[in-house]
Amino acid sequence: MIPVALAALLWGLGGALAGRFMREIPPEVLIPLRFLLSFLLLLPLLLRRPPAPKERPRLLQVGLALSGAQAFYYLAIHATTVATGLFLQYLAPALLTLYALLKGERLPERALWGVALALLGAYVLVVGREGLSGSPLGVAFGLFSATSFALYAAFSHGLKTPPLVALGVATGVGSLLALPFFLANLDRALALTPGHWGAVFYLVTLGTVVPFGLFLLGVRTLPARTATLVAMLEPLSGALFAWPLAGEPLRPEALLGGLMILLGVALNRR
Known part of the structure; x- marks a missing residue:
């Protein structure tokens, strides 16, 4: 559970530090850059320790799910708002809980209350107080993002491949899918300001490679439903970091919501 919690803290820190710049970069530029640069950073490790052949089909599924989660999330926040896109993505633990119940899995009542409380x-x-906003298409992007994130966690559970090697394969899949969009928008990528490139560098290193590596490390043994629930600490850490780093006031409702998320995670501890 600790690696997933650390990943959520890093995601929240990234949102506090570079969130404004990330929203200024068009998704058709940001998504390919994130995948391509992350893959290039992990490529030496991938070449040195290639995954076992028996795990390669699952790693392909992990890559497709990660690609969907990231692409649909950025499309959602550009079509709606950051708040709406982030909340919709964190419907993932609810989707995994519903899937478990439909399979006939018996979950403790406290776990169900925990998921509801965290959401x-x-x-x-x-x-x-602002409520959800955005077009139906943007909401659909958010729901696709939640589904992809749930599949990413489910496919990653129990992998034997080292986390960073698995992430190298996943970002390689994302790079291939995003390459046509990157080439079509190469001029826009070259026009990014130094501040934008700084945000991209942070997003690739401490926003992708390190936290997604930690998430893959945690989900090897942690059930996917619990891992996605622990990842909901991201908005809480983002609000806490934004207070000193971005000067955003810490609202009382933010503290209340954060406490509810912590209680929901605690109720789902194994």
């Missing part, structure tokens, strides 16, 4: 806390913390 309500995420709504209070991320969305708040």
Whole structure:
């Protein structure tokens, strides 16, 4: 559980430090750059320790799911708002819980209450009084992002491949899928300012390689439903980091929502 919690802290820190710049970069530029630069950074490790042949089909599924989660998330926040896109993505633990129930899995009642409490806390913390907003297409992107994130966690559970090697394969899949869009928008990528490139560098290193590596490390033994729930600490850490780093006031409802998320995670501890 600790590696996933650390990943959520890094994702939240990234949002506090470079969130404004990330929203200024068009998704058709940011998504390919994130995958391509992350893959190039991990390529030496991937060549040195290639995954076992028996795990390669699952790693392909992990890559496709990660590509969908990231692409649909950025499309969602550009078509709606950051708050709406982030909240919709964190419907992932609810989707995994529903899937478990449909399979006939018996979950403790406290676990179900924990998921409901965490989702309500995420709504209070991320969305708040403004409510969900955006076009139906943007909401659909957000739901696709949640589904892809749930599949990413489910496919990654129990992998024997080292986390960074698995992430190298996943970002390689994302790079191939995003390459046509990158080439079509190469002039826009070259026109990015130094501040934008700084945000991209942070997003690739401490926003992708390190936290997604930690997430893959944690989900090797942690059930996917629990891992996605622990990842909901991201908006809480983002609100806490934004207070000293971006000068954003820490609202009382943010503290309330964060407490509800923590209680929901605690109720789902194994």
